[in-house]
Amino acid sequence: MTYLILGSNSFSGSSFINYVLNNTNSKIVAVSRSNEYDKSLLTYKNNKEYFRVDFYEFDLNKNLDEIVSIIADNKIECIINFAAQGMVAQSWNNPSEWFNTNVLSLVALLDKIYKFDFIKKFVQISTPEVYGECNNIKETMNFAPSTPYASSKASADLVLYTYYKTHGFPVNFTRASNVYGPYQQLYRIIPKTILSIRKGIKLPLHGGGKAIRSFIHIDDVAKATFVIANEAKSGNIYHLSDNKTISIYDLVKIISEELNVQIKDYVEITSDRIGTDALYLMNNEKIYDEFGFTPKIKFRDGIKSVVDWVDDNFEKLINYPDYYIHKK
Numbered sequence: 536m537t538y539l540i541l542g543s544n545s546f547s548g549s550s551f552i553n554y555v556l557n558n559t560n561s562k563i564v565a566v567s568r569s570n571e572y573d574k575s576l577l578t579y580k581n582n583k584e585y586f587r588v589d590f591y592e593f594d595l596n597k598n599l600d601e602i603v604s605i606i607a608d609n610k611i612e613c614i615i616n617f618a619a620q621g622m623v624a625q626s627w628n629n630p631s632e633w634f635n636t637n638v639l640s641l642v643a644l645l646d647k648i649y650k651f652d653f654i655k656k657f658v659q660i661s662t663p664e665v666y667g668e669c670n671n672i673k674e675t676m677n678f679a680p681s682t683p684y685a686s687s688k689a690s691a692d693l694v695l696y697t698y699y700k701t702h703g704f705p706v707n708f709t710r711a712s713n714v715y716g717p718y719q720q721l722y723r724i725i726p727k728t729i730l731s732i733r734k735g736i737k738l739p740l741h742g743g744g745k746a747i748r749s750f751i752h753i754d755d756v757a758k759a760t761f762v763i764a765n766e767a768k769s770g771n772i773y774h775l776s777d778n779k780t781i782s783i784y785d786l787v788k789i790i791s792e793e794l795n796v797q798i799k800d801y802v803e804i805t806s807d808r809i810g811t812d813a814l815y816l817m818n819n820e821k822i823y824d825e826f827g828f829t830p831k832i833k834f835r836d837g838i839k840s841v842v843d844w845v846d847d848n849f850e851k852l853i854n855y856p857d858y859y860i861h862k863k
Contacts, residue, residue: 536561536655536765537609541595541602542617543567546719547660547711547753549577551615554757556584563587564609566602566618568594568862575848576855578718595640603647610653613764616641617660622859623684630683632863637687642694649704657695657706658764663774663817665689665710673818674710674772696770705769709760712776712817716753716837717844721857724783725838728790728801729845730857737803744784744802749816751777752832752840762826776817777830793838 538555542548543565552563556579565571570592574580579588593601595618606614620626620633648654665688666672667679680686698704715725731738759775767773781789784798791798822828832840845852 536613537564537611538562538764539564539566539606539609539611539614540617541566541614542619542660543590544569544572544577545617545621546716546723547714547756548615548617549579549718550716550753551617551757551760552588553579553582554754554761556582556587558761561587562609563589564605564611565590566593566595566605568592568596568618573851575851576718595644596636599640599643599647602644606648606651606654612653612655613658614648614654614656615658615660615760615764619660619688620684622861623664623682625859625861626682626684626687628861630687633683633687634690637684638690638694641691645694645698645704649698649702655705656764656767656769657704658760659692659695659706659708660760661692661708661710661772662688663710663712665692670816671818672774672816674774674821699770703769707763707767707769708772709756709763710772710774710817711756712749712751712774714753714756715750715841717840719753719841720859721852721855722859724786725790725841726845727857728787729794729842730852732791732794732796732801733845733849734853737801738787739805740784740787740802741805743804744782744787746783747780747816748783748786749776749778749780750786750834750837751775751830752837755830755832759822759826759828762828763822766826771821773822774817774819775822776819777834778819779834780816781834789835790838790842793835793842 544567620636626633664685678689695706788798
């Protein structure tokens with residue numbers, strides 16, 4: 536396979552590249568709207584096989600023709616689309632930007648490439664947000680999005696599915712529960728908690744941390760995504776999750792214990808964010824039944840891996856913002 540990774544600077548995108556470098560001799564073409572991040576923030580730049588990555592700074596909203604040329608010139612066989620406006624609460628501020636990136640630009644891309652017969656697979660990185668608040672979510676459940684972000688991702692999935700049904704476009708969809716691991720964006724709950732404690736400042740705990748989540752390590756997600764890209768029958772949706780759940784409060788407590796501090800000294804209870812769903816519990820039987828996939832990395836071991844990354848890069852990480860900065 537020759538892989539094109541759209542959104543290569545993203546946490547999931549860069550981690551997938553790292554997995555491919557470690558497990559194949561494949562050529563990788565990486566595309567992101569921003570220049571490559573520092574190696575303290577981008578896992579694959581620390582890989583000894585990094586020379587196999589060809590990077591291009593292109594924006595799906597602005598550089599469509601250039602991206603299509605890359606696909607055509609390299610006869611890209613597998614496209615993994617991590618590119619998206621991904622924040623939930625912020626999608627209420629200017630929802631048109633979320634739909635422009637997540638839907639309209641994707642439609643424009645599909646219109647240019649769906650007839651390329653050398654494309655063997657297009658994997659759309661979707662989200663469980665499309666289902667809304669739910670327990671035991673299965674791949675066959677109806678959409679019930681509760682935010683512009685979720686609605687835009689649901690729309691993108693529907694568009695891609697029409698290209699599969701009508702034109703046989705070889706697409707698969709993945710929807711992962713809360714992903715975590717080293718090199719994650721610093722505003723996400725696990726690295727933000729670790730950095731807050733290391734800095735000696737309090738963490739705002741939205742809604743008292745009552746929301747229930749299921750976490751899965753990025754290395755498990757990358758492995759599953761690779762299997763789907765190479766082996767799954769087109770048109771199928773797969774949930775990537777662990778069966779275990781935890782409240783955000785208990786998550787922060789585990790991190791506090793790992794860092795040998797008291798949670799009460801490092802949290803500040805704040806109001807909940809608008810549109811936040813209280814519960815996700817995803818059914819992951821399908822990917823197990825078809826490929827025997829189950830997450831391998833235990834949660835506390837995964838937390839330790841994030842702590843190690845933060846500590847190893849602390850002097851650099853403290854100079855980066857640990858809050859979301861919107862990019863148009």
